[in-house]
Amino acid sequence: MIGKISKHLTFLYRRFNQRNEIRKIKEYQNPTLDLIVDSFIKVKSECFEKIDTVAFQRQSEYARRLQKDDSIVSYEIFKKGDFKKVSSIYQKAASPYVWCQFYYFLIKLSQTKNFLEIGTNLGVSGGYILEALKHKHNSKLITLEGVSDLKRIAQKHFDSITPPENFEIILGLYEQTFQSVLDKELNYQLIFIDGNHQKNATLEYFEKLLPKLSSPGIILFDDINWTTDMKEAWEFIKAHESVNYSIDFYKLGLIVVDKNDQNKNIDFALHLSN
Ligand SMILES: C[S@@+](CC[C@H](N)C(=O)[O-])C[C@H]1O[C@@H](n2cnc3c(N)ncnc32)[C@H](O)[C@@H]1O
Incomplete structure (x- = not known):
């Protein structure tokens, strides 16, 4: 109860303080920070071009189909012998559309060409990306998923958006597939860590992926306030020597790494959506 009240007070304060925080961010005149603020404002103000609206309608239509889909997905790979309905997986695991729009603009308004996502799931965020x-x-787009049924569903969705050479879904437990990402020749302008929300795994992905991140580059971490473990992981990440700026969106944390910028470990807080 107290946790819930303090969370809502945090949101209220951030919304109240938003203009001030954006002004502070802009003072640093870092192009990647500017891009993040522009993407944030676009989503908040719903200031979309026709091409964006059409893309968002296509993705909302996919989300509507998933919400009604009662087919069963097997989570056998996690050894729990678990089965879940697509509709409930969508409800629990997929990024809300506001966040997907934010990822979309981070790419659209930047030079991003290579995007790495840990956590494909049903391909909801992947569709917008x-x-x-x-x-x-x-x-x-390189994206990783352990559950073969989810890979199959996401693959079909991705095929409806773009030719297969523009994406790769790597199937298998991250414990077995993560190294193959490190071995690739690719560097990424944007990385989204949205699977296996454990402190040790998150820190391992962060440290091992840093050399694969372009400069300037952005890493997004989902669920930074989900558990005490994830809060600790976020505190470690934003204080890391390679991090120039961090923005805590409560649900999600974002870091900017820019080797041409002298500033280090400057922290901001905004609120987009829960
Ligand atoms: C939160 S979901 C990703 C949601 C997706 N990015 C979106 O926004 O639509 C995380 C995914 O990571 C997968 N996952 C979690 N731990 C894993 C592991 N150790 N190995 C492989 N896949 C894993 C889960 O099966 C799940 O589909």
Whole structure:
């Protein structure tokens, strides 16, 4: 109860303080921070072009189909012998559309060509990512998923958006597939860590992926306030020597790494959606 009240007070304060925080962010005149603020404002103000609206309608239509889909997905790979309905997986695991729009604009308004996502799930965030990437020459989404039924569903969705050479879904437990990401020749302008929300795993992904991040580059971490463990992971990440700026969106944390910028470990807080 107290936790819930303090969470809502945090949101209220952040919304109240938003203008001030954006002004502070802008003072640093860092192009990646500006891009983040522009994407944030676009989503908040719903200031969309026709091409964005059409892409968002396509993705909302996919979400509506998932919400009504009662087919069963097997989570056998996690050894729990668990089965879940697509509709309930969508409800629990997929990024809300506001966040997906935010990822879309981070790509659209930047030079991003290569995007790495840990956590494909039903391909909900991946759909928006590909809608933005598909307009860029030679772009690539690499995304990782352990559950083969989810990979199959996401693959079908991605095929409806863009040719297969623009994405790759790597199937298998991260414990077995993560190294193959490190072995790839690719570097990423944007990385989204949205699977296996444990402190040790999150820190391992962060430290091992840092050399794969372009400069300037952005890493997004979902669920930074989900558990005490994840809060600790976030505190460690934002204080890391390679991090120039961090923005705590409560649900999600974002770091900017920019080797041309002298500033280090400057923290901001905004609120987009829960
Ligand atoms: C929160 S969901 C990703 C949601 C997706 N990014 C979106 O916004 O639509 C996380 C996914 O990671 C997968 N996952 C979690 N731990 C894993 C592991 N150790 N190995 C492989 N997959 C894993 C789960 O099966 C799940 O589909």
